[in-house]
Amino acid sequence: AQLALEVDYESRRDFETRYRVLMENSRDALVLVDAASGRITDLNKAAAAILGSSPDALVGGLLSGELSAGNKSEFLDRLIAAAANDGATSLQSATQKSRRSVAIFPTLFRAGGDRTLLCRLETENRAEGVAAELA
């Protein structure tokens, strides 16, 4: 049983490490949001930079509070509806702190019993880059 515990611990640590490496090394700005509460559960530095604050200051807060996003429930409903289209539909908004235009591409998934939204944030510069890439 001790060995099984150790193996399980190693395995958990392995995926946790992989998850953190992917978040840190992603060139996309990524925010994870609890779909029930609308609160930010994790985000990377690129996303924190767009929202104009540090990751530590943003985790635990409402994503809708960082955006010109109307009320919390309505914003969550719109995110979940957009997520039904599997990352292809975006919501347009603006950041509260810097008033930058931002497009939010949400994907919904279930982890540990909770529904979570993975939101990719795209500012206009990034969208131009992608457009050039597709041309």
Add this chain to the structure above:
Amino acid sequence: AQLALEVDYESRRDFETRYRVLMENSRDALVLVDAASGRITDLNKAAAAILGSSPDALVGGLLSGELSAGNKSEFLDRLIAAAANDGATSLQSATQKSRRSVAIFPTLFRAGGDRTLLCRLETENRAEGVAAELA
């Protein structure tokens, strides 16, 4: 103890799910390579498409076998050396199957006691997109 086990299992599953969602939804082509053996431990669909095969067929095989990469040990040494520069240095190569030029951006990390390389693959189209973005 039963409860602790369940919590640990949930936690492992949670990070495993998050890891898989990030891999699948990344717009980057990502390959994880065991730094000791040079074997592919995981990759996403974007990376499999560049290498010209299915993820299932590629996992467990040598990354160097999919590239015009010289011998295995030399290729691994070059990847690890490039990774020392934290994702900013790339190796130039070409895919074996389609002879497409590809740039490999490696990052080295440790998970579960093993050293792993996270390799981002960039084809020329993608590199142009990024150049346009920076312009």
